[in-house]
Amino acid sequence: MESDAKSKGGSVVGTVESQHSRLLKKIRQRQAVIGIVGLGYVGLPLMIRFAQTGFRVIGFDIDPAKVEALNAGRSYIEHIASDEVAAARSAGFEATGDFARATGADALILCVPTPLNSHREPDLSFVHGTMDSLVPHLRAGQLVALESTTYPGTTEEELLPRIESRGFKVGSDVFLVFSPEREDPANPNYTTQTIPKVCGGVTPACLEAGKALYEQVIERVVAVSSTRVAEMTKLLENIHRAVNIGLVNEMKIVADRMGIDIHEVIRAAATKPFGFVPYYPGPGLGGHCIPIDPFYLTWKAREYGVHTRFIELAGEINSTMPEWVIGKVIASLNTKGKSVNGSRILVLGIAYKKNVDDTRESPAVEIMERLRDLGAELSYSDPHVPVFPKMRKHQFALSSVALDAEKLASFDVVLIATNHDRFDYDLIRKHSGLIVDTRGVYLEPAANIVKA
Ligand SMILES: NC(=O)c1ccc[n+]([C@@H]2O[C@H](COP(=O)([O-])OP(=O)(O)OC[C@H]3O[C@@H](n4cnc5c(N)ncnc54)[C@H](O)[C@@H]3O)[C@@H](O)[C@H]2O)c1
Numbered sequence: 001m002e003s004d005a006k007s008k009g010g011s012v013v014g015t016v017e018s019q020h021s022r023l024l025k026k027i028r029q030r031q032a033v034i035g036i037v038g039l040g041y042v043g044l045p046l047m048i049r050f051a052q053t054g055f056r057v058i059g060f061d062i063d064p065a066k067v068e069a070l071n072a073g074r075s076y077i078e079h080i081a082s083d084e085v086a087a088a089r090s091a092g093f094e095a096t097g098d099f100a101r102a103t104g105a106d107a108l109i110l111c112v113p114t115p116l117n118s119h120r121e122p123d124l125s126f127v128h129g130t131m132d133s134l135v136p137h138l139r140a141g142q143l144v145a146l147e148s149t150t151y152p153g154t155t156e157e158e159l160l161p162r163i164e165s166r167g168f169k170v171g172s173d174v175f176l177v178f179s180p181e182r183e184d185p186a187n188p189n190y191t192t193q194t195i196p197k198v199c200g201g202v203t204p205a206c207l208e209a210g211k212a213l214y215e216q217v218i219e220r221v222v223a224v225s226s227t228r229v230a231e232m233t234k235l236l237e238n239i240h241r242a243v244n245i246g247l248v249n250e251m252k253i254v255a256d257r258m259g260i261d262i263h264e265v266i267r268a269a270a271t272k273p274f275g276f277v278p279y280y281p282g283p284g285l286g287g288h289c290i291p292i293d294p295f296y297l298t299w300k301a302r303e304y305g306v307h308t309r310f311i312e313l314a315g316e317i318n319s320t321m322p323e324w325v326i327g328k329v330i331a332s333l334n335t336k337g338k339s340v341n342g343s344r345i346l347v348l349g350i351a352y353k354k355n356v357d358d359t360r361e362s363p364a365v366e367i368m369e370r371l372r373d374l375g376a377e378l379s380y381s382d383p384h385v386p387v388f389p390k391m392r393k394h395q396f397a398l399s400s401v402a403l404d405a406e407k408l409a410s411f412d413v414v415l416i417a418t419n420h421d422r423f424d425y426d427l428i429r430k431h432s433g434l435i436v437d438t439r440g441v442y443l444e445p446a447a448n449i450v451k452a
Contacts, residue, residue, distance in 0.1 A: 381401045
């Protein structure tokens, strides 16, 4: 093993021990500078956690509006308080779009989007874009961690060669890990600190560095044997949800035909103290994870000649849910001698899940789109989304409607798409002519309530 430092790729490269042990020492003494790349739903809470723990954090983002807001101490995400951003700012946090600053970071944590393209295949353009911006500014002695959900192999196939293209050896000059994010926005029971974090490294030295880093801010770090295991772990977690939600959505249709309330069944089954985990049916999958992540595995599995049947089947069932809900709206209007065309329909909750302001992939919006195509006159109410947001695929020039008795009575259908706690469900039940409840909000049957 070399003992003298030598010049490589414009950087000073030392021995395996020296780069590695220097990095570990900096991390353990909390002297390491942390670079968070992508200051979104995942990157922002992580930045706050590192700042709270005494680390200096540089945040990188390509969106100048986010950089400006965060530097002004303002959060742009509802469930993240501006006070926390301001406190991080006071502790030395700074946001920037200047990737040359990456050289000054000891650890670079990538939290950028991994969506699907129009062919429902992995779109790694954000990961590639990030690496293109970072690679010229890497230096020896840095740790690179990918947190974005992706298929097994991404870290070693996409990040490793890009890093090594600069002449660095991963495992001795630069350390590379995959550590999936497990954020559950607006869940009061868990924080970034208390959610155990899985971490896999390209080499044992990489893993040791990754583990040391995350252990500074997270109570339990679960080390696994490779980046591929860590990548697959995240996919298993989300596929487990997608498949079980698909199962209860199918059960909902069967129960509906049989005149049984699926929510009552789930409540009863959930009293079993072992071997049953309750999942709840709804108007379809939403958010940036469950509708998307399983298809990262489907795509990669094809390379190995494997067809992921459970994922496909769950996807098929879950993606028909908006249409099933619309069928219920049509049928219930029909009993009143009305058609969707010309009806006034109020959608309650356009965020993809309760108590958040995130509308990405929200089935409520897909339902609104389809009802509009059928000629309905649409309004929505969502205390977390005051103005209909700019979305890639959907456009509505609407603002959230304030709910009162008179307003509720003025609609032909009130469709509960997302069951936010801030809705007054008694008021809604009392004054709505017809409620289509896709979330099992109302336990007791009533003449004006249709479960969907
Ligand atoms: N939101 C969650 O609850 C959650 C949970 C687990 C995993 N994830 C995964 O984490 C990843 C990030 O998700 P998110 O919800 O935080 O996304 P997000 O869209 O909220 O944030 C991503 C941020 O990255 C920025 N960005 C895009 N390209 C960039 C680039 N080249 N350089 C720097 N910044 C760039 C965007 O401007 C944005 O601010 C995804 O892979 C997602 O699947 C998200």
